[in-house]
Amino acid sequence: MEFEKENLKRKNDESKDTLKSKYLKNQIFQLDLELSQVTDEDEKKKLEALRNVYVEKLQENKKRRLIRILLISPLVFLALIILYLVTAFNRETTANNKAEWSPSTTATSTSTSSSSSSSSTSETKTSSTIKQGVPAELVGNWKTADYDGVILTISEDGTMxxxxxxxxxxxxxxxxxxxxxxxxxxYPADGSGSEAIGALIFGGIGGSYQTTPKFASGIYVKNGYIYPQFWTTTSSKFTYSLNTNLKLVPTDKAAVADAIDTKNLTTEQVEAWVLTIYASQNQLSDEDKENYFVNVKAYDDNLVYASVRKNSDSKTRLALYRVNADGYLEQGTLEATNWSVVSTAYVE
Structure with a gap:
């Protein structure tokens, strides 16, 4: 009950922060418009000072939201572990009750023997497919493509x-x-649960949890990239549907990307960089990305601008980016104001 209250309070706080951020961004936008029209130097200085105040408040609001996310993650992790332990305890209690209240000793013995045989068959089938450690192709360091990304290190002994x-x-x-x-x-080591591994992979990166009795987690590998997976079910079997919204790349490829001179990118490289960041921000799968394209143009300020559009509606601009003078990718409003850095290294 306390967790539910805390969760409700957190959601209310997040809603307030979101509204406050929208208000601050709107104020900054209005000030930018006024600054573009004002000619009096004193008035301009006053407006710039006021704008700086709003910008500082917006940054403080973002930091507060980040701190709240970091603080709530351990609580979610703890709640999942408690749920798993309670479910396991209830199952064991139910099994013990059935054995204790069997109609006769003979029936109990027969039931136990049958159960043991079934369990053995299941274990034999499972143990033949389960391998120790982790697949060799997963061992190494992996990094998300977004700005201020997450590094996931997978070791041969299964440590993540x-x-x-x-x-x-x-x-x-x-x-x-x-x-x-x-x-x-x-399959988690002794003392862990599948939801713990899922929390490790998804917590702070992306994905969502469902409070269902059974959990499983894993990784999907495709074309040298990995996609974390988290499955839940209320039945006896899992349906291993794939989620490709979150992609991690090997850090050695990320290092190669870091070596690319982002101040001298080709049009194709700008398109790939922008679409990768847009897909990460909006949780688009590789298949979803095929429905979008990037329009790249250079303007008089010597900066390259790129807008994301849908194939089905090429006239509507969905998002606007630019490569700044430092070679960083920035995102602005659709009105080309309020720019902020979203990626400092080239990724695709």
Whole structure:
């Protein structure tokens, strides 16, 4: 009950912060319009000072939201563990009650024998498909493509470490099963739960949790990239549907991308960079990305601008970006104001 109250309070706080951010952005936008028209120097200085105040308040609001997210993540993680333990306890209690209240000793013995045989068959089938550690192709360091990205380190012994702005979380898996081509389900080490591994992979990166009795987590590998997966079910079997909204790239490829001179990009590189960031911001899969294109133009200020549009509506601009003088990718409003950095290194 306390967790629900805390969760409700957090959502209310987030709503207030969102409204406040919208208000501050609107005020900054209005001041930008006034600054573009005012000619009196004294009046211009006053407007610029006021604008700086709003900008500082907006930055403070963003920091407060980030701190709240970092503080709530451990609570969500703890709640998932408690839910798993309660569910496991209830199952064990139900099984014990059935054994204790059997109609006769003979029936109990027969039931137990039958159950043991069934369990053994299941274990034999499972153990033949479960392998120790993690797949070799997953071992290494992986990084998200977004600005201030997350680094996920996977070791040969199954240890997984997530580093997000020096906030580090570690869990370990004891084995894995390839449930489909390139789709690996993880089995947690003793003392962990599948939801703990899921929380490690998704917490602070993306994805969502559902409070259903059974959890499973894993990774989908495609074309040298990995896509974290988190599955839930209320039945006895999982449906391993794939989610490609979140993509991680090997850090060695990220290092190659860092070496690209972002001040001298080709049109194709700008298109790829912008569409990758837009897809990350809007959780688009690789298939979804095919429905969009990027229009690139250079203007008199010697900066390259790029707008994202849909193939079905090429006249409507959905988002606006530009590569600034430092070679960083910035995003602005659709009115080409209020620019902020969204990526400092080239990714595709």
């Amino acid at each position: 470490t997530k580093n997000q702005s020096n906030y580090i979380v570690t869990e370990r898996v004891s084995g894995y099963e390839e449930v489909a081509q390139g789709v690996y389900r993880f």
